[in-house]
Amino acid sequence: MxxxxxxxxxxxxxxxxxxxxxxxxxxxxxxSKVDPALFENINRVKDPARKTPLEKSHAPVITAPEKVTAGEPFIVEISVGEVLHGMGPAHWIEYIELNIGNEPAARADFQPKGYASPKTSFLVTLHQDAAPSGKVTLVARQRCNLHGYWETSRDLTVA
Ligand SMILES: [Fe+2]
Incomplete structure (x- = not known):
């Protein structure tokens, strides 16, 4: 050659x-085929009165007391979707995170086998210095492997 x-x-x-x-x-x-736009930003419910099917199945739902006492533990329950999102090898929730304002507080990781449903509870204790104004915001985030990042937040009163 x-x-x-x-x-x-x-x-x-x-x-x-x-x-x-x-x-x-x-x-x-x-x-898998995905909509890349869902992965560009954190997705949130746009109109709570008119949730889309995607919002209903992906926006985290936070269950917690409206008012808590500083120093006393309480439970924050977070589920993915109003009806729990499915879990399987092709489509699953990778994790659920809880932030107290901007501070990371807890995280639960899930595997795609489908043993665990995307719902978790955290035992949380807020001290007065975490809520100098008497209010804190709980922020729940999750990531779906096909539908991206989703966030829901909710305010609590700390007395
Ligand atoms: Fe999904």
Missing amino acids: ERRSFLKAAAAGTAIIGSAGKLFAAEQYFP
């Missing part, structure tokens, strides 16, 4: 391998 032919063949081979590598990497990163 002449040197020129060898170099042409080597360049063509490198281009094919490079393209296949990019294609393979893209398929690994998005193994």
Whole structure:
């Protein structure tokens, strides 16, 4: 093989391998067809009076007392969706997080086998310094592997 032919063949081979590598990497990163727009921002319910089916099944639902006493533990329950989101190997909730305002407080991770449903409870104790104004915001977040990041927040009074 002449040197020129060898170099042409080597360049063509490198281009094919490079393209296949990019294609393979893209398929690994998005193994299922998804709407990329759902992964660009944190999704929230736009109109609580008219939730879409996607919002109903993905926005976290926070169950907690309206008013708590500083220093006394209480339970915050978070479920994904008004009707629990399904869990299976192709479509599942990866985690649920609880923040107290901007502070991370707790996180529960889920596996795609479907053993656990996307609902969890955290025992939370707020001290007065966490709520100098007497109010705190609970922020629940979750991530669905096909439908992105979702957030719901709710204010509590701390006495
Ligand atoms: Fe989903």
